[in-house]
Amino acid sequence: MDERYLTLSGIPIKNCYRPDDTRQLDYARDLADPGNYPFTRGIHRDMYRGRRWTMRQFSGFATAQESNERYRYLLKQGQTGLSVAFDMPTIMGYDSDHPKARSEVGLLGVAIDSLADMEILFSQIPLDEVSTSMTINAPAAVLLAMYIAVGEKQGVASQRLAGTIQNDILKEYIAQNSYIFPPEPSLRIITDILSYCAKEVPRWNTISISGYHIREAGSTAVQELAFTLADGMAYVEAGIARGLAVDDFAPRLSFFFNAHNDLFEEVAKYRAARRIWARVMKEKYGAKDPRSWRLRFHTQTAGCSLTAQQPENNIVRTTVQALAAVLGGTQSLHTNSMDEAWALPGEKAVTIALRTQQILAEESGVAQAADPLGGSYLVEALTDEMERLAQEYFDKIDRLGGVVSAIEKGFFQQEIADASYHYQNRVDKDEYVVVGVNRYQMEENVEIPLLSVGQESVRQQWKRLERVRSERDGQEVRRMLEDLKECAQSDANLMPVILDAVRSFATLGEIMGTLRSVFGEYREPARF
Template structure:
């Protein structure tokens, strides 16, 4: 029997099942709602069969792990060789406190570090700047100078532990500090493995920690990419982030589309700057959200990987198969966590982490149960790490590659997400590219509208959030909450005062003049930024010199 005849027979049998089995069952027991949809409003059919994949070419759509189009994973053996990197995000207070937390996490079995920086560091202000008042060390660690970075990384074997730094507007400066600290530890740049987020476009879209206008910001990004291509071959110079786009309220489809559109913009900017696409592609990674709709999330990761491979190969002209691979880090969804019945967050995080693993993640952070209330306590952070370890070593899902691959529903959903994300990217292209789409507010409006629909669905109880709009209790929360000592700001300011009195301030003045001069020219800025941090110029002083040349970005309201 040939394939066409098999499909005809299946269609007849399916029709017979609907008439003689399904319809009587529905008469006796109606379904609980009229329609079922994913979080991206994709309608979910009652049943999926080979009829939904009638034109599905296995080699074109799936292929094999470690081979184009990488739908089934970027490594030939995936987790059968080793699990993903378990990289818990951490940072608070002054550098000494965060350094202690790093050592604690490594002792608990964490295999990579991920640094959270406070808002003044992200926005280029020193701790003693009036703009930093009340924010020092609150949502991350305060890093004002090379001295703080030296303390932060004290005792961390940088030749063996990969470090990810979630920093964007000031990414080039923090990378310069990291390179100098590593050199003073005797670790050559060529040995360093890690990631700098360095994704400024998503700051204009969803998060807001930008400093400079888009043009100068993109120059800093491409200068960092070029420097890493020449000096840090094992380093990811950009981690293109869909995470914050999703946290701002986007759907899974929008997360894929807008993240990949950002990635295209970065690769095209690097090519325009004279860099070879195959030289830089291997140093671009991605950062996605792992949300609640488990199967949609698995499909999302697979669709994103396949779509990126196709775009790198066909659109951007990459020839090296390694350039087609999408390597990604995932973090479970902070916005999905609830202060009400906060213990439920342990279950949410476990499901989200499982989705990331089933989707083929390379590196993973699991949120802590208490993050809707405050920064994680040590106990909560350990439990979040244990969640990853249980999935890796007890669940059995790492025993085979892409264990859900071939599911009729999953493959149909993967195809659907790829199609809808492609349609978004085509709309962005028609506007003139991602920068233009951001400038006219298209991306921001799409996210705002999706967030509004989601909030309305929650308020009208079309979407159930356990413990929030259903299955509620009046019991008070009994979860310990971590608090940053208010004395942190005074302590950090005192450290800055001592630094400014002990350093060679004439050298600082000289290097800041060099930063100003370099910013007015066209040479790569990384070498002069490294000189500046070596002289113990502060992040606020360096950004001040750049502000004088580049100016500051002012957000326009998306209507």
């Protein structure tokens, strides 16, 4: 095997691909026209002619007020959907004044402690006109409840709300590490959400099954594909085990993939993902509704590919990655900003990132025909190879007793640690060239206007939290939290009680703390 001719994930690439390489393909069975099972070529017949991908820039920082201003700026610049980044205390279910939280308020996203913050976050943004994606996992039920409550205050019924909660706890144990409870109660909360939303919030994407973070943690493209789809199957099985009919919740499952540097490998990954998902949903889980077969996905360009050195080069990397996502038929896209190896992006960098998508959409012509690389000998052969390698992983995971059992054994964590160490060694030995890092370096004095979060924002956040606690009906909140505790100990659906607690201005930390007291906390098997 010639080390020089491998994909980024280590799949050998030949000098030239010929009809022989795709001889096994049966057009109707394996590809089919866009919009037709197994959707290898895309989930819509007219693809981007019918509806262009949603340009959705992930953003959020400091307080609700400052993030609200950024959202309204982005909407004015032509962005078509919102994507909320929460700070680490919110993600980990702590109020901003918790001792573990105090030094991280508003740093990596916006701080949300109660409904009062959420109302400010969406102030002057009509919830019936935007769709909102929220990157939130362990406390997803609480943030969704807050969003529903803001909708109520704006006069928008929950049935009309559109958006996504990430709510993918399995990848937290596998890669992203923002878990709180052990897997079993976590999956129970998720099935509660699936069941609640099927009736009450039917336009909501209830889980965004995410390979993005698996890839960022250092996996290969094949591992990203295989582990993510394995997680998806685990959620479907959890829903079925809870007594839900597969077609009642599967159409609202969506996916979230990474777009890394290796263009053809990435396109093949998206195509293979659609084909595998369609087949397992139909054949393994017996879904009848075609919407259950269609794999819809969001893409974000690879944060881990960005370099601190010569940061302007990151604009070019991001463009290539975004192109892969569009050629692969993504439904929505986030393009990273050039300064993100340094800090949260500044406004100019964010604007260039959005313009990158707009140039692809308006100027390049790549969105005109569906699946433009379909039929390429190379891309079809790679798509098949990705599917075959993913299947090997599915078999391995089955032998380990399924996803949860494989997590507890540290299987995924070790696989990813091995891959990321291998990659770093390839870079250190110059076997993989990173422009500006191990080749074409230059002396430079990087000057990037960095966005930083002031202490004043943090003080404001603490003040508002204090005010909320003093102005609300404390007795009602205590009663709500007792109800929540009782519900958590029973089998009943948690969503209605969480919604009541949120309406009474119980804080995120109080709600999650109550659940912590019932469910306990998870500790990972550390693998490196």
